[in-house]
Amino acid sequence: MKRIILIKEKISRILRNANALIGLVLIAIVFFFAIFADWIAPYDPVISYPSEALQPPTFRHFMGTDDLGRDIFSRVIYGARISLWVSFTSTISAAIIGTILGVIAGYFGKIVDITVSRFNEILFSIPDILLALTIIAILGPGTDQLIVALAIAYTPIFIRLTRSIALKSRELPYVEAAKAIGEKEINIILRCILPNCVTPVLVQGTLTFAYAILAEAAFSFLALGTQPPNPSWGRMLSDARVFMLTAPWAAVFPGISIFFTSLAFNLFGDGLRDAFDVRLQT
């Protein structure tokens, strides 16, 4: 019962924050397009209409067409699905695995902690794009492979975050009390430590999501992510480079979409962070 009140209070705090609100609206727009793509998109994103190639934005084609005559607007909408899907799965996976590892390391300490921390430090010493690149080198290009690569690349930051939370939570009086009573360790972790992780992981997750959007686009741009003819924003950009001079709109719109989506999640994440910040409360 108390938990529901706490959650309600948190939600109202989020809604009162301007950044979070605007971000949420923008995210909703993107999701809307992604989910209802089948109904909204005027054309099929994959079929080419050579006769309509390289048309500038008109009423019939809001964002113009590309060199194969495909409607860019439709491709952008469907591209949202791929972007969101890749970012979502990789971020969630990283968050879950990272939290589990981080909490275990922070809570149990000693050898487990040293192992996980050392392992994490090493992962941190390789720039994340490089790490993902390495994994793609092993697994080969493709959407699923990209998800795995990004998930691995983003796990370290969650490990670090949750580990420090677990370390701090371990010292809290109610945890010591629970231990003294003889409460089972798994229960302590679930009831006392994990709840403290929820908000920070949520904030970090949103920001990582924004980052993943950019990463997915970059990898698809490099032909290491989503393969044609699937419409990924990054891929669309790399295709558009060839005929950029004659049809700049083909490069502008996918880029704006990437920017828009990333911005939305960054805004929301910032807003969340401010809304949850204990220090900002009088």
Added chain:
Amino acid sequence: MLRHIISTLISGCINLFFITLIVFSILHLLPGDPIVIMFGMWEQNPQQIEFLRHKYGFDQPIYIQYLNWLTQILSGNFGESIRYKEPVLKLILERLPATLWLILGSMMISLLISIPVGIMSASKPHSKRDYLGMLFALFGISTPAFWLGIMLILVFSLYLRILPAYGFVNPLESPIEGLKTLTLPSITLGVVLAGTVTRTVRSNMIEVLYSDYIKFARLKGMSERTVLYKHALKNALIPIITIVGIQTGILLGGAVVIEQIFGWPGIGRLILQAVYTRDYFLVQGTILIYAILFFLVNLTMDIIYAFIDPRIRYE
């Protein structure tokens, strides 16, 4: 301080050792037969494949392979690129200057933007100029660098024709041409990076400006100028050293894509070619070099930091 530096060094070396392990195992994590994967494009003959397997020592136990590889690395032999048929190290060293220039240029632009904007934002938090600064930072963080690069090429190279879109000229050899080629790529990476760094500068400055010792300096009757430039700046500058370290990491990753766009003959592009052509010896070598580069930069930053911060220096 010496103790601090030594412990950092040791810790770093241990990490580096583990990185070599990871890099080495890339080849062996590949699904399927490594030899077939690497050479399958050129060789189908099973006898040839066996020959190659023996030649590259893939028929030996794993730990022997690793030790051989490690000793080779330590003596400077990073293997030979399958595609280019040249030593990996040579290929890397040829391309290192280009990437280093790119990193230098981008970092300079990033600092040139983020330090003033960050200080401006911090001087009056929650004011209009603060929101403007933070809006800029937000845009920087959300912009895909490669798209910005493409847009800049569109405007400055294709439409206006004032800056080149392709290629690299070493500024040491030919300053003007070199700077011209360096401009667009550096701006691309620099602006995007500035987004992140501005926020860090701002929060560091705020922490300093609202600290007790700044208040005390004012209490003593020091002029605003003394307070800002003597007391605040030195404290705020120290974390900026760490910022350079972080920037390098981000830049090394971003360089991969940007070098591709601008036809920049650097290590990033080399890694990509290696991945595209499944040239795994090259992949191994380049990733290792990247990691070592990153490690060296961070180590240098740590040491500089130890010198500057009196709390560590006089430990």
Added chain:
Amino acid sequence: MESQNLLEIYNLKTYFFTRRGVIRAVDGVTFKIGHHENVGLVGESGSGKSVTAYSILRLIDYPGRIIDGKIYYKGENLLEKSLKEMTMIRGKEISIVMQDPMTALNPVYTIGQQIVETLIKHLKLSKKEAKDRAIQLLEMVGIPSAETRFYEYPHKLSGGMRQRVVIAIALSCNPSLLIADEPTTNLDVTTQAEILNLLQELKRKIGMSTLFITHNFGIVAQLCDEVVVMYAGNIVEQSDTISLLSEPLHPYTKALLECIPKKESTGKRLNPIPGMPPNPIQPPSGCKFHPRCKYAIKEICDKITPQLLEVTPGHIVACHLYDNIRGGEVVS
């Protein structure tokens, strides 16, 4: 114009304009500090005592602003001076010793450098003269091996030592008024006693006026001649120390004094003041203390703000128990 008093504050109002509302940290405060006089400023956290002190030197950060009042120092209104003139007064005429010694000193400069800087600016000493004087000051505040300590960085010193350095800096240019903002709150008990003794000794030696901000009546008893009690931004009682401690008039003062555990009260319960500190943005109507006051008179204390009245010579209180508002009529 030579004035009788060193510092005279009239109706000082310092408000903080936050996003959530206006905080009236100091809401019309008036009192004086005479030459060589030692005044204590007492109140709980949030009563506005620190803000008052920093207002004197006009060191109020955004979103705070001094919006009304006059502060006369040696006859001149500080609120009308330019910022440049203020920098000549801070640290030279009026000094503040801050609450937390651990963070008051700049970590990247030696303590010697931080003392010398003040001396050079205010007294225009040469480097050598400043250094000698600095070492003298360090010895005066009881720091052993002052010569070597001069070259050390703050992180090498303990809290007590740092507070001594801060005091040394505060006194370095012979100020006429020393303001100490809870100078011992963040120190352990033994060090507290040492610092208080040091302050007492310095007071005796140098003879400057002091303003002690504290919530501890023990300090007041030891070091102050006059006491001003603040609550929620207003002065509620003011008197000489002895009278205040022996015959407190305002219910808040009485409650504060009752809070102090005494030797005889072992075994008895502690008496905290009931209720919550007032909401700074929406303080209670009428007398701000009325929700927590056991003497509160309905319809009067919750509706009408009491004014400061001199009940006995030299003893001022703002409380309806002592004015003539009874039965809803104000009889002066």
